Amino acid sequence: MTQLRVLVVGAGAVGQVYAHHFQRGGAAVTMFVRAKYRAEAEAGFELYRLRRRRVEAQRFEGFAVATTAAEVAATRFDQIVLTVATPALRGPWLPELIAAAGDATIVSLQPGLDARALVLAAGVDEARLVRGLISLISYHAPLPGETRFPTPGMAYWFPPMAPCPFAGPRERTAAVVAALRAGGFPAKVAKDTSAAEAFPSAVMMPYLAALELGGWTVKGAARSGTLADGARAARQAIAVVRHVLGRPPLGVRLLARPRILRAGLWCARPLIPLPLEIYLEAHFTKVGDQTAEMLDAYVAKGRAAGLPVDALAALATRLAAHRGAARQRN
Numbered sequence: 001m002t003q004l005r006v007l008v009v010g011a012g013a014v015g016q017v018y019a020h021h022f023q024r025g026g027a028a029v030t031m032f033v034r035a036k037y038r039a040e041a042e043a044g045f046e047l048y049r050l051r052r053r054r055v056e057a058q059r060f061e062g063f064a065v066a067t068t069a070a071e072v073a074a075t076r077f078d079q080i081v082l083t084v085a086t087p088a089l090r091g092p093w094l095p096e097l098i099a100a101a102g103d104a105t106i107v108s109l110q111p112g113l114d115a116r117a118l119v120l121a122a123g124v125d126e127a128r129l130v131r132g133l134i135s136l137i138s139y140h141a142p143l144p145g146e147t148r149f150p151t152p153g154m155a156y157w158f159p160p161m162a163p164c165p166f167a168g169p170r171e172r173t174a175a176v177v178a179a180l181r182a183g184g185f186p187a188k189v190a191k192d193t194s195a196a197e198a199f200p201s202a203v204m205m206p207y208l209a210a211l212e213l214g215g216w217t218v219k220g221a222a223r224s225g226t227l228a229d230g231a232r233a234a235r236q237a238i239a240v241v242r243h244v245l246g247r248p249p250l251g252v253r254l255l256a257r258p259r260i261l262r263a264g265l266w267c268a269r270p271l272i273p274l275p276l277e278i279y280l281e282a283h284f285t286k287v288g289d290q291t292a293e294m295l296d297a298y299v300a301k302g303r304a305a306g307l308p309v310d311a312l313a314a315l316a317t318r319l320a321a322h323r324g325a326a327r328q329r330n
């Protein structure tokens with residue numbers, strides 16, 4: 001049997017974890033990184049799997065590194081996994097990469113109502129597009145205050161009973177899931193990932209904006225009233241996604257009530273082996289453009305459909321002003 005060849009695009013928090021598990025499952029892995037990261041990637045990565053009560057250090061090395069579409073064209077890849085954030089899908093690099101990809105399955109993990117269209121616009125054929133949803137948490141460790149890691153690296157956690165779903169053409173989807181599972185990565189085939197991604201995102205993005213405005217603590221956001229603003233905006237975002245995709249699952253509608261969200265967080269907190277608010281601040285500061293873009297997309301799609309979006313628009317405007325002021329301070 002020939003060895004599976006996988007190209008993982010982006011060697012950030014998510015890319016390293018997926019790539020490491022493809023390799024553990026027996027695939028030959030190439031990391032596609034910006035030229036400025038080549039030396040860093042070639043040196044290999046430290047990963048830390050967070051278990052309930054301990055941290056398991058894992059060295060990730062022995063993969064190839066590519067930085068240009070020409071290098072990609074020189075190898076026949078079976079699967080190409082896009083792990084960059086949604087705004088990074090824009091720009092000429094992606095059509096160039098896709099043109100160099102031959103018949104490889106393209107796996108897109110990006111959130112947002114427009115992510116699929118962005119990938120298709122770059123020249124990907126529907127018949128080889130597999131969409132995946134990321135249910136793991138990964139971050140550049142240590143977070144402020146964390147002392148449990150001997151050296152900086154990428155920490156990750158697989159929430160129990162939440163395998164990452166993949167959907168798309170049957171054989172190609174099954175091959176992606178099998179390759180990851182062979183490496184111990186919890187993955188499953190799903191009929192569709194759009195609703196499973198879009199509704200939770202519609203709840204999360206407004207709440208994240210509220211959290212950022214409230215100083216990145218749930219208490220701060222509740223005290224300042226931004227949590228309630230976030231809940232109103234979340235209900236409007238759910239209505240927008242509902243207009244596009246149909247009825248949301250019950251759990252999603254319940255989470256748009258701040259009391260239920262806070263109670264859920266309170267129950268979940270002891271089970272999550274990382275400082276959640278500090279992770280949220282670090283991660284969603286890093287992908288802040290993506291959050292803003294998703295809020296703007298709810299506003300635009302809601303307006304086009306004649307739905308109320310005043311709470312969403314107000315939140316997006318306040319967030320932009322808040323970030324502008326923070327940039328001026330720094």
Ligand SMILES: NC(=O)c1ccc[n+]([C@@H]2O[C@H](COP(=O)([O-])OP(=O)(O)OC[C@H]3O[C@@H](n4cnc5c(N)ncnc54)[C@H](OP(=O)(O)O)[C@@H]3O)[C@@H](O)[C@H]2O)c1
Nearest residue numbers: 010011012013014032033034083084085086088134137138
């Ligand atoms: N981390 C999590 O826990 C988590 C959980 C759920 C969903 N997600 C989603 O997963 C996506 C990625 O998140 P992440 O945490 O992995 O972000 P990240 O750590 O910033 O990783 C993304 C990487 O892709 C690189 N990149 C961007 N454009 C590129 C290009 N044209 N060619 C090669 N590399 C490129 C970035 O480089 P630069 O930094 O130089 O731009 C960065 O190293 C986001 O959509 C995020 O919302 C993440």
